[in-house]
Amino acid sequence: MNRHYKFENKPLPYAYDAIEPYIDTKTMELHHDKHLQTYVDNLNKLLENYLYLQEWTLEQLVVYADLLPEEIRTPVQNNAGGIYNHEFYFNELGNLQVKEPIGRLRAAIDRDFGSYKKFKAAIEEKGLSVFGSGYAWLVAGAAGNLEIITMPNQETPLTRNVCPILALDVWEHAYYLKHYNVRAAYIEDWLLAVDWEKTNQTCCFL
Numbered sequence: 001m002n003r004h005y006k007f008e009n010k011p012l013p014y015a016y017d018a019i020e021p022y023i024d025t026k027t028m029e030l031h032h033d034k035h036l037q038t039y040v041d042n043l044n045k046l047l048e049n050y051l052y053l054q055e056w057t058l059e060q061l062v063v064y065a066d067l068l069p070e071e072i073r074t075p076v077q078n079n080a081g082g083i084y085n086h087e088f089y090f091n092e093l094g095n096l097q098v099k100e101p102i103g104r105l106r107a108a109i110d111r112d113f114g115s116y117k118k119f120k121a122a123i124e125e126k127g128l129s130v131f132g133s134g135y136a137w138l139v140a141g142a143a144g145n146l147e148i149i150t151m152p153n154q155e156t157p158l159t160r161n162v163c164p165i166l167a168l169d170v171w172e173h174a175y176y177l178k179h180y181n182v183r184a185a186y187i188e189d190w191l192l193a194v195d196w197e198k199t200n201q202t203c204c205f206l
């Protein structure tokens with residue numbers, strides 16, 4: 001992804017079928033090539049006539065939304081957030097070798113949730129609590145403490161002054177083809193598709 005306009009939809013960092021059977025190939029194709037692509041196209045279109053905003057990074061567009069011209073503020077927030085959140089989500093998946101958190105992340109989860117089992121229950125509960133479309137995020141607060149927060153639609157945790165570690169997309173397009181309406185089954189499978197080695201390299205929970 002270019003850091004500013006004109007934004008591009010980078011290919012997935014793994015094959016569409018890389019996280020079968022947990023998340024199916026067709027869902028990954030549609031999610032990346034159609035849903036994320038639409039956010040990219042929309043954002044580029046919105047910024048077409050705002051030359052100074054074409055210098056802004058994705059993160060700046062999200063965090064400094066208050067400074068955007070009113071007539072494009074909400075759609076820029078929605079589409080820039082959609083790109084940020086989806087890149088985060090796709091980048092955290094793709095390695096099926098390690099099935100559970102490891103290393104420093106595991107230690108931080110044990111410290112702040114009591115155990116991986118309790119963390120699982122907590123993120124499942126938070127993911128199920130999102131009414132309609134949105135995300136549950138594992139984030140680290142300023143003190144490095146882990147917590148799970150939910151955000152509606154395409155809002156991002158960057159606006160909450162926390163460091164994002166994992167994005168759980170619970171929009172129905174993320175799971176409906178395989179898991180139908182059973183979001184809990186999708187969340188179970190998503191945990192097995194997370195690249196825990198990569199996630200353990202996030203450094204904001206030290």
Ligand code: MN3
Nearest residue numbers: 035169171174
């Ligand atoms: Mn999505």
